Amino acid sequence: xxxxxxxxxxxxxxxxxxxxxxxxxxxxxxxxxxxxxxxxxxxxxxxxxxxxxxxxxxxxxxxxxxxxxxxxxxxxxxxxxxxxxxxxxxxxxxxxxxxxxxxxxxxxxxxxxxxxxxxxxxxxxxxxxxxxxxxxxxxxxxxxxxxxxxxxxxxxxxxxxxxxxxxxxxxxxxxxxxxxxxxxxx
Numbered sequence: 464x465x466x467x468x469x470x471x472x473x474x475x476x477x478x479x480x481x482x483x484x485x486x487x488x489x490x491x492x493x494x495x496x497x498x499x500x501x502x503x504x505x506x507x508x509x510x511x512x513x514x515x516x517x518x519x520x521x522x523x524x525x526x527x528x529x530x531x532x533x534x535x536x537x538x539x540x541x542x543x544x545x546x547x548x549x550x551x552x553x554x555x556x557x558x559x560x561x562x563x564x565x566x567x568x569x570x571x572x573x574x575x576x577x578x579x580x581x582x583x584x585x586x587x588x589x590x591x592x593x594x595x596x597x598x599x600x601x602x603x604x605x606x607x608x609x610x611x612x613x614x615x616x617x618x619x620x621x622x623x624x625x626x627x628x629x630x631x632x633x634x635x636x637x638x639x640x641x642x643x644x645x646x647x648x649x
Contacts, residue, residue: 474521477567482514486525489514493526501527517570517581539573547594554597555589557634558642565646580642585621586649587642592627599626599638601645612641 479485484492489508496507501523508519544552555578562580563569570581577590577600588600600615600622608614608624611633615622626638 473567474517474570478518478521481568482518486522489518489522490526493522515570515581515583517572520572539575540578543573543576543578543591548591550594551591551597554628554631554634555591557631558589558597558599561639562642562646565643569646579621580646582646582649584649586645588619588622590619595629597628599628599642600624601626601641603641603645603648606644611637 475486478489482489492512493504493508496504496511498504498507504523504526505516505519508514508522509516514522540555544555559571559578563571566582568582570579572579572581577588579585580587580589584602586602590598590600592598598618600619601612601624602622603612603624606612606624611626612624613626615625618625624641626633626641628634628638
């Protein structure tokens, strides 16, 4: 994943281009909502103004001046790749760099156990599942499982498919093609 500070700065630069309003205008709308809790502000901005989750989250943090958007994202990723899973961090970094190059609208949304990949909606996720394996979840509706591209089943209900990566060499053109296909469909 790109550096959390750089990601937030990129989102701020893209905010006006994508929405027609700069951060100050969005902070005024957040204030006008009358909401004072982060989650309520995010929900309001999404429901009433059509903002995607990543931008609504950014605006809420900036409005509330929590200072935590960058630290929170970086901390969650660091925790995922701590200890026994540290050897997987270079795989994650390589994937994140290539995925970020798909377009300026790619959002990396770290959660406790994985990083959600979003565009207008979630199109995939990157998860360090074991000390020796990363799972790549993808939303590829209507695509039949084939070889490494397996049905996600109950592994993660947000995704239709999963690819298990157990070696750096498996981060290849085929995998990136599936991720790109999911991105293009989002």
